[in-house]
Amino acid sequence: AQTVTQSQPEMSVQEAETVTLSCTYDTSESDYYLFWYKQPPSRQMILVIRQEAYKQQNATENRFSVNFQKAAKSFSLKISDSQLGDAAMYFCAYRNPLGGDGGATNKLIFGTGTLLAVQP
Amino acid sequence: DVKVTQSSRYLVKRTGEKVFLECVQDMDHENMFWYRQDPGLGLRLIYFSYDVKMKEKGDIPEGYSVSREKKERFSLILESASTNQTSMYLCASSPYYRGSGNQPQHFGDGTRLSIL
Structure with missing residues (x-):
């Protein structure tokens, strides 16, 4: 079964600085999809x-970019010029390629999240 | 914009009660999902549905059931609520069509459920 690991439960960054959040995953598939979601204190998860x-x-x-290393199964998120509004929980998620079984393979597998604090 | 609406943001119920959490989406999405979110555990899938009246168990279905009588509505049911079901519950929807693998799931605001 596929798994997603976020090894940094909490991170902190100064305003205007750059921060990188780590994510690794395990899969035997060659084609798949990866996502980063943000959950601010207001709670709604957004892509x-x-x-x-x-x-x-x-x-x-924009200020968000990824470093996708397929061989290493790594998918890190870089936030440049951090802003106070970037403070949130960030989740990495994996999805298998869609199969012929309706939406059954549309499931996302989430990591445990990284709580990012932005210091003024 | 896709709108996923969960009926309550906060809910307090008592042990043994039957609890209904409702979710409605306005984008005619085929797929709908119920997750549970707990600190340190991330989001765990309870149930999902890829069509009306169709449902599939997720990773933690015990103690829960679901209902999808209409395409836009997906209900989560706690048959007999217990204190270990105190949690944040998130509903999500996504489209399903050829090539939709990169389409994100769209989430509601969540329901924080407390079972006393």
Whole structure:
């Protein structure tokens, strides 16, 4: 079974600095999808960034970028120019390729999360 | 924007009660999910549904059941609530079509359920 590991329960960064959150996963699949979600104190989970395993280029969304190392099964999130609004719990998630079984393979497997604090 | 609405943000119930958590999505998504979120454990899947009246057990289905009578609505039922079911419950939805693997799940605001 696939697993997702986030080894940093808590991280802290100074405003305007850069921080990297780690995520590793275990799978025997060659094609899959990876996501980073953010959960601020207001609680609603929102998508930060996504990566398709077949794409070698690392995904980027404004100040957020990933370092996707397929051979190492690593998917870290880099936040540049950190802002106070970036303070949140961040979850890494994995999804298998969709199969012919309806939405059954649409499940996400989540890591345990990293709580990011941003210091002014 | 996709809207996933959970009926309550906070709920307090007593041990042994039958508890219903409701979730409605407005984007005609095929897939709907119920998760439980506990500190240090991340999100764990309780049940999911990929079509009306279809359901599949997730990783921790014991003590829970679900109902999906209409495509937009997915209910989580605690048959006889126990104190170890005190938790945050999150509902999510996502589309299913050829090529939708990169489509994210969209989440509701969550229901913080306390069982006394």
